[in-house]
Amino acid sequence: xxxxxxxFVTGGVVSSLGKGIISSSIGKxxxxxxxxxxxxxxxxxxxxxxxxxxxxxxxxxxxxxxGMETDLDLGHxxxxxxxxxxxxxxxxxxxxxxxxxxxxxxxDYLGKTIQVVPHITDEIKRNVRYLGETGDYDFVITEIxxxxxxxxxxxxxxxxxxxxxxxxRDAVSIHLTYVPYLRAxxxxxxxxxxxSVKEMLSNGIQPDxxxxxxxKHLDDAMRSKVAGFCNVDLECVIQSEDLPSxxxxxxxxxxxxxxxxxxxxMGIPVGETPQLGPWKKFLELRNAAxxxxxxxxxxxxxxxxxxxxxxxxxxxxxxxxxxxxKITFINSEFLTPENLEEQLCGQDGLVICPGFxxxxxxxxxxxxxxxxxxxxxxxxxxxxxxxxxIEFARNxxxxxxxxxxxxxxxxxxxxxxxxxxxxxxKGLGGTMRLxxxxxxxxxxxxxxxxYGKDCIVERHRHRYEMNSRYTPDFEAAGMHCVGTNPQTxxxxxxxxxxxxxxxxxxxxxxxxxxxxxxxxxxxxxxEEAKKGNA
Ligand code: GLN
Numbered sequence: 001x002x003x004x005x006x007x008f009v010t011g012g013v014v015s016s017l018g019k020g021i022i023s024s025s026i027g028k029x030x031x032x033x034x035x036x037x038x039x040x041x042x043x044x045x046x047x048x049x050x051x052x053x054x055x056x057x058x059x060x061x062x063x064x065x066x067g068m069e070t071d072l073d074l075g076h077x078x079x080x081x082x083x084x085x086x087x088x089x090x091x092x093x094x095x096x097x098x099x100x101x102x103x104x105x106x107x108d109y110l111g112k113t114i115q116v117v118p119h120i121t122d123e124i125k126r127n128v129r130y131l132g133e134t135g136d137y138d139f140v141i142t143e144i145x146x147x148x149x150x151x152x153x154x155x156x157x158x159x160x161x162x163x164x165x166x167x168x169r170d171a172v173s174i175h176l177t178y179v180p181y182l183r184a185x186x187x188x189x190x191x192x193x194x195x196s197v198k199e200m201l202s203n204g205i206q207p208d209x210x211x212x213x214x215x216k217h218l219d220d221a222m223r224s225k226v227a228g229f230c231n232v233d234l235e236c237v238i239q240s241e242d243l244p245s246x247x248x249x250x251x252x253x254x255x256x257x258x259x260x261x262x263x264x265x266m267g268i269p270v271g272e273t274p275q276l277g278p279w280k281k282f283l284e285l286r287n288a289a290x291x292x293x294x295x296x297x298x299x300x301x302x303x304x305x306x307x308x309x310x311x312x313x314x315x316x317x318x319x320x321x322x323x324x325x326k327i328t329f330i331n332s333e334f335l336t337p338e339n340l341e342e343q344l345c346g347q348d349g350l351v352i353c354p355g356f357x358x359x360x361x362x363x364x365x366x367x368x369x370x371x372x373x374x375x376x377x378x379x380x381x382x383x384x385x386x387x388x389x390i391e392f393a394r395n396x397x398x399x400x401x402x403x404x405x406x407x408x409x410x411x412x413x414x415x416x417x418x419x420x421x422x423x424x425x426k427g428l429g430g431t432m433r434l435x436x437x438x439x440x441x442x443x444x445x446x447x448x449x450x451y452g453k454d455c456i457v458e459r460h461r462h463r464y465e466m467n468s469r470y471t472p473d474f475e476a477a478g479m480h481c482v483g484t485n486p487q488t489x490x491x492x493x494x495x496x497x498x499x500x501x502x503x504x505x506x507x508x509x510x511x512x513x514x515x516x517x518x519x520x521x522x523x524x525x526x527e528e529a530k531k532g533n534a
Contacts, residue, residue, distance in 0.1 A: 004133075005172075007142065008144065009144065010157070011148065011177070012149070012197075012200070013178040019143050019144075019176050021076055022174070023039050023143040024039065024079070024250075027139075030259060036139075037140075038085070038136070038137045040131060040143070041073050041145060042092070044093050044145055044153055046093055046097070048095050056301065056306070059303070059306055059308055061461070063511055064459075067087075067436070068435070069461065070090035077089070078511075079316075079515055080514075093155075096120060099123055121159045125159050148175075148199050148200060154203070157203040158204075169265070169267050174208065175197065177192065188214060188222060190222065193226055197232075206231060207230070209265070212238070233261075238253065238256045278516050279516070282319060285320065288322070289322050289324045290324065291324065292325070293324070294348045295325065295328070295349050297328070298351065298353060298364055298384075299332060299352075300359055302331055314327060314351070316518035332353075333359060333360040340367070348532055352368055352379070352381065352383075357407075358406075361383070361407055368380065368387050379504075381504075382460075382462050388479075388494060389494060390402050390403055390404060392496075393474075402415045404417070416466060432463050433461075437457065437458070437459075437460055438455060438456075439455070439484065439493065440484050441455065445480065445483075445495060445497070446495050450520050450523075451520050461508060466481070466506065480495055481494055482495050491506065492507060493506070509522065
C-alpha cells in the first residue's frame with residue numbers, strides 16, 4: 001500500500017463499551033488480510049502514565065517490553081494481535097502537555113503564545129503520525145480513551161478533525177455507542193446514539209462507521225434508522241452484541257463486514273474474506289471444554305480488572321488444556337490461620353498475585369505456606385514470588401521475622417531488599433525495574449523444561465529484589481534460584497523441585513501470553529493443576 005492509513009476509534013454515551021476490544025479486533029482482522037498494523041491509545045487524564053494509579057481507578061497497569069507503564073487496553077492489543085507495543089503506543093494528556101511545556105522552556109516556540117490549538121493539538125497529531133511515519137505499518141489504529149463530550153476529550157477530537165481533513169480517504173473514524181434496552185417499554189433506544197453522533201458532528205467529525213453496543217439483537221429497520229439519522233451507510237452500522245467471550249468479537253465483526261467496510265471507505269480493494277483458522281480453532285477448543293479447573297487468585301484488589309492479564313493468561317492456558325477456567329478471587333487481607341483451609345481447600349492451583357505495600361501480605365504468606373505444605377500447584381508472580389521467599393525463610397530457614405524491607409524496613413532478615421544503587425533515588429518515579437530483562441534458566445530445572453530454552457526475556461515492574469546474601473541458605477534447604485539475570489546476577493525465578501509445582505517469578509509472565517501463543521509457564525501450571533488434588 002502506498003501510504004499509511006489511520007483509523008480512529010472513539011466512544012460515546014457511556015464508558016466501558018469495549019473500545020479496546022473493538023480496536024484489537026479491527027487490528028486482528030486487518031492482520032488476517034496480510035496488513036501490518038499497530039494500535040495506540042490516547043488517555044485523556046493528566047497523569048504522565050498510569051504507573052502511579054491505584055488499580056481501583058483504572059485496573060491493571062500493563063507494562064510494555066520497553067518498560068512503559070500503560071493502560072490495560074494495550075494488553076488486549078497484544079493478546080489479540082500478537083504485536084509488541086512500546087511507549088509510542090501509549091500517550092496521556094499529561095505526557096502531551098509535558099512535552100509541549102518542555103519545548104516551551106527550551107525556547108523551541110520562539111516566543112509564541114502556547115495554546116491548546118494549535119500547540120497541544122499539533123503535539124497530539126505528531127504522536128498519532130509518529131508510528132505511521134516509521135514506515136513499518138499499513139494501518140495505525142488510534143483509540144481515544146474516555147467518552148465524547150467530556151471536557152478532556154476536546155483537544156483529541158480537534159486533532160482527529162484536522163487529521164481527517166489532511167488525510168482525506170486515508171483516515172476513517174469509527175464511533176462506538178450504546179443502544180440501551182428499556183425493559184418496561186420492551187424497546188431498544190437509538191436516541192443516545194443520535195445524540196452522540198451529533199456531539200461528534202459539533203466537533204467537526206462525521207463518523208464513517210458506527211458500532212452499536214447492545215444487549216439485544218438490532219433488526220435491519222433499527223439499523224436503517226440509525227444510518228439515516230447519522231449520515232452513515234447501512235453496511236457501516238455494525239452491532240456488537242454481548243458475547244460469551246471477548247475473543248468472539250473479531251469473528252462477529254468479520255461476519256458483519258467491519259473490515260471490508262473500512263477498506264471500502266479507504267478505497268482499498270476488499271478481496272476475499274480471510275479464514276481466521278487458528279483463531280477459530282482456539283474458540284472451538286474454548287467452547288468444547290466442559291471440565292473445569294479451579295484456580296484461586298490470592299490478592300488484595302477485589303476488582304475484575306486489577307489482574308486482567310493474569311486472568312487472561314490463565315484462561316488461554318486452560319483453553320489449550322481443554323479446560324474451562326473457574327477463577328475464585330481470594331482476598332488475602334481476610335485470610336487467617338483459622339479460615340485458611342476452608343478458603344483454599346477446593347482449589348486445584350493457587351496464584352499469589354503481584355502488588356505493592358503491606359496490606360494483605362501476611363495473608364499471601366499464609367496461602368503460600370498452605371500451597372507449599374499441601375503440595376498444591378502454586379505460581380507466585382512478582383510480589384507473589386517475594387512472599388514465597390519470605391514464607392520459606394520464616395518457616396523453613398527459621399528466620400522468624402524475615403520480610404521484605406518494603407513491608408518492614410527494620411526486619412533483621414531482609415530476604416527481599418532494595419539494591420544499594422537504588423537507595424539513593426528519591427520519590428516513587430524512576431526507581432522501578434521496568435520492562436524486558438534477560439533471564440538465564442538453570443540446567444536441569446523445571447522452568448528450563450517448561451520454557452524449552454536456556455535464555456528468556458520477561459517483563460518486570462518492581463522495586464525490590466531477592467537478597468543474594470541468603471541465596472546459599474535457600475539453595476541448601478530446597479528452594480532453588482533457577483532463573484538469573486546474566487548482567488546483574490539478580491534472582492528472577494525460584495522453584496522447589498520436590499513440590500508438584502511451586503514456582504515464583506520476579507517478572508510478570510502474564511504480560512506476554514497471547515491467544516495464539518499462550519505462555520508456557522501458565523500452560524504448565526494449568527496442566528499440573530488440572531490433575532486435581534489426588
Ligand atoms: N512491591 C514489590 C516490589 O516493588 C512487588 C511489585 C509487584 O508485584 N509488581 O518489588
